[in-house]
Amino acid sequence: MSYCTTTDLVNLTGSSLSSTILQAIIDDADREINAYLAPHGLSGSGDACKTASLKLSRAGLMQYHRLSGIQPKSVSIGDTTSQDDPDVAIAALRKEAFQVLDLWISTQLSVNTYSQRVRRVRGC
Numbered sequence: 001m002s003y004c005t006t007t008d009l010v011n012l013t014g015s016s017l018s019s020t021i022l023q024a025i026i027d028d029a030d031r032e033i034n035a036y037l038a039p040h041g042l043s044g045s046g047d048a049c050k051t052a053s054l055k056l057s058r059a060g061l062m063q064y065h066r067l068s069g070i071q072p073k074s075v076s077i078g079d080t081t082s083q084d085d086p087d088v089a090i091a092a093l094r095k096e097a098f099q100v101l102d103l104w105i106s107t108q109l110s111v112n113t114y115s116q117r118v119r120r121v122r123g124c
Contacts, residue, residue, distance in 0.1 A: 002027065002053070003033065003050045003052070004026060009054065021064070025061055026057045029056035029057045029059075030044075033049055033052055036101055037101070040108075048103065048104035052101045055096050055097035062090050062093075
């Protein structure tokens, strides 16, 4: 199951690409999230993963437009837009996505990090 939907991505970007292409972009973003979480023994869920998926999907959508020569709608990221420099906008979205994931990972690890020791005692 995807962390976000094609409807979420369309609502955020106004994209007119087919749902098949958008789903492929989302699936790629979600695979990247899963690969990023796996070394920590985590699987994705919740708002943080949805936010990261949307950011990575937006970056993937901009990259798709750039590679296919389609002029996308302008996306503002800080002081730049995708029209100004798509590579800067893509890098900024990816950075934001992984910052969200890093925060989520740190909260999950702090919640789940207790250890249990069992000591064997030899009786007399």
